[in-house]
Amino acid sequence: MVRQRQTSLTRDGSIEPMVEVRNLEKWFGEKRILKDVSFDVYPGEILGLVGKSGCGKSTILKILCGLLQADSGSVSMHSEEVGLVFQGSALLNSYTVKQNLAIALRRRKLNKKDEERIIYEKLELVGLRGLEDSYPTQLSGGQQKRTSFARAIVNDPKIIFYDEPTTGLDPVISTVIEDYMNDLEGRLNAASIVVTHQLSTWTRTADRIILLHDGEIKWEGDPEGAMISENPYIKQFAYAKREGPLLDSAV
Amino acid sequence: MTTSARSRNNILRPFDVMFEQFGKCCQLIGQCLILLCRTIGYILRGDIDKTETWRQCYRIGVQSWFVVAITALFTGFAMSLQISRELVMFGADTAIGGVVSLALVREIGPITAGIMVAGRVGSSVAAELTTMMITEQIDALKVMRVDPVQFLVVPRFVAAMLMMPALSVYAMALGLIAGIIIAYTAANVPVATFLDSVKQTILDRDFGTHFLKAWLNAIIIIIVSCAIGLRTRGGAEDVGIATTRTIVWAMTLLFIFNYLVTAVTYAPR
Ligand SMILES: Nc1ncnc2c1ncn2[C@@H]1O[C@H](COP(=O)(O)OP(=O)(O)OP(=O)(O)O)[C@@H](O)[C@H]1O
Numbered sequence: 441m442v443r444q445r446q447t448s449l450t451r452d453g454s455i456e457p458m459v460e461v462r463n464l465e466k467w468f469g470e471k472r473i474l475k476d477v478s479f480d481v482y483p484g485e486i487l488g489l490v491g492k493s494g495c496g497k498s499t500i501l502k503i504l505c506g507l508l509q510a511d512s513g514s515v516s517m518h519s520e521e522v523g524l525v526f527q528g529s530a531l532l533n534s535y536t537v538k539q540n541l542a543i544a545l546r547r548r549k550l551n552k553k554d555e556e557r558i559i560y561e562k563l564e565l566v567g568l569r570g571l572e573d574s575y576p577t578q579l580s581g582g583q584q585k586r587t588s589f590a591r592a593i594v595n596d597p598k599i600i601f602y603d604e605p606t607t608g609l610d611p612v613i614s615t616v617i618e619d620y621m622n623d624l625e626g627r628l629n630a631a632s633i634v635v636t637h638q639l640s641t642w643t644r645t646a647d648r649i650i651l652l653h654d655g656e657i658k659w660e661g662d663p664e665g666a667m668i669s670e671n672p673y674i675k676q677f678a679y680a681k682r683e684g685p686l687l688d689s690a691v
Numbered sequence: 692m693t694t695s696a697r698s699r700n701n702i703l704r705p706f707d708v709m710f711e712q713f714g715k716c717c718q719l720i721g722q723c724l725i726l727l728c729r730t731i732g733y734i735l736r737g738d739i740d741k742t743e744t745w746r747q748c749y750r751i752g753v754q755s756w757f758v759v760a761i762t763a764l765f766t767g768f769a770m771s772l773q774i775s776r777e778l779v780m781f782g783a784d785t786a787i788g789g790v791v792s793l794a795l796v797r798e799i800g801p802i803t804a805g806i807m808v809a810g811r812v813g814s815s816v817a818a819e820l821t822t823m824m825i826t827e828q829i830d831a832l833k834v835m836r837v838d839p840v841q842f843l844v845v846p847r848f849v850a851a852m853l854m855m856p857a858l859s860v861y862a863m864a865l866g867l868i869a870g871i872i873i874a875y876t877a878a879n880v881p882v883a884t885f886l887d888s889v890k891q892t893i894l895d896r897d898f899g900t901h902f903l904k905a906w907l908n909a910i911i912i913i914i915v916s917c918a919i920g921l922r923t924r925g926g927a928e929d930v931g932i933a934t935t936r937t938i939v940w941a942m943t944l945l946f947i948f949n950y951l952v953t954a955v956t957y958a959p960r
């Protein structure tokens with residue numbers, strides 16, 4: 441089920457991490473969402489970030505993208521080229537699908553022909569050819585998600601964050617997206633973080649999983665390990681059980 | 692604390708509430724000034740998206756022409772009727788055109804167009820940007836390293852600077868037509884006499900003031916609506932709050948600044 445790849449070598453310490461996160465702490469008003477979160481993401485690696493709803497996964501991605509400020513801790517990213525697939529698509533509603541991708545390409549100041557070529561190539565990939573002149577409100581939820589995916593990867597980023605990239609998609613398109621995530625990782629040697637509740641997505645894409653709970657990382661390991669671990673947090677999560685520590689501190 | 696508990700507390704401490712409101716005012720004014728500086732910075736560097744600016748010109752013009760026309764006409768009717776009445780009593784019928792046009796060029800044209808544009812365009816810009824903010828569209832722009840000020844504010848600002856003078860002149864022209872109609876029907880002043888009087892009274896300087904006010908109104912409306920839109924976070928109800936706040940703020944500032952221009956240019960020496 442899990443793919444083979446040469447990048448398992450990358451964690452021998454000789455390779456610099458692309459993303460370094462140290463001791464993140466984040467408060468929202470009186471609530472301390474992140475207490476002390478540290479991890480690295482290496483080039484050519486997909487890190488799965490899991491945890492129950494509301495535990496702060498999207499918050500971590502937003503801090504990494506500079507959209508939110510952490511209260512303490514540090515983040516260093518070793519590439520300027522960052523892509524983020526938003527949980528809620530976040531497409532610009534007054535622009536067509538094609539224009540949404542073009543906006544992401546703006547700063548490269550390409551000529552019209554190259555721009556079109558790249559846009560059509562990415563739209564082809566997510567199966568949206570023919571919809572390029574539609575507005576986001578004319579698309580289904582899944583089509584919006586795929587547009588958002590195409591937009592995030594249009595610049596072939598070296599660091600990519602996926603917030604629920606396959607949620608709400610049919611299994612076939614999910615597989616296409618997952619394959620593409622793996623492909624990007626291999627081709628661009630990109631470092632990625634995928635936040636997902638979908639078992640198939642994390643088993644098919646993630647090289648390593650971290651489980652976030654109560655603002656801390658409670659478990660770290662590979663996807664096979666997650667299925668056999670005795671750690672109560674990951675065990676409850678992987679087998680979707682009601683009983684366990686994840687629900688104990690429910691708000 | 693529940694809302695009712697809070698409002699009870701607020702009633703007991705009116706000065707705290709006033710103090711807090713004053714603080715918020717200062718904060719918004721600061722945000723507006725920063726936004727204005729950044730916008731002008733982009734314009735000076737020539738960083739203007741022409742297609743988008745054109746789109747916004749169209750939007751501002753199309754959204755506003757009808758309401759501006761109606762308000763300008765009826766303000767013109769009412770004002771001309773009052774002025775005609777008084778001047779006829781003094782036997783100064785021939786001066787009606789001059790007085791009506793003075794009021795229109797110096798005051799009524801810019802402020803009428805300003806208020807209507809604030810109501811139509813200011814509120815829709817605020818609603819649009821607030822919605823973009825809460826649906827993370829602005830965040831998406833930032834991740835794509837597109838500055839929302841350059842992408843969203845600059846085209847709206849430039850478009851308003853282009854369209855506002857046109858709308859003010861348009862309001863003035865319609866007000867004048869209203870004046871001609873009233874002068875002719877209510878005071879028997881021939882059109883030629885009316886226009887003669889206009890020509891003798893209006894100076895070039897009056898048009899200077901007219902355009903100065905129009906540009907100032909454009910700046911106020913766009914900067915206030917964008918500043919409020921871009922700072923709002925939260926949910927759907929915040930769209931309504933931002934819209935209302937924009938209209939209140941933009942109109943208040945419109946009246947204040949239009950008076951300040953008048954005070955500076957027309958104060959008796
Ligand atoms: N702007 C905000 N102001 C206040 N609280 C917030 C804000 N954004 C998020 N939160 C809170 O922070 C917590 C973490 O939110 P976050 O969106 O990161 O969760 P998540 O792990 O992505 O959940 P999900 O899996 O449901 O997407 C939530 O409890 C949420 O209520």
Ligand SMILES: [Mg+2]
Pocket residue numbers: 497498499527603
């Ligand atoms: Mg989330």
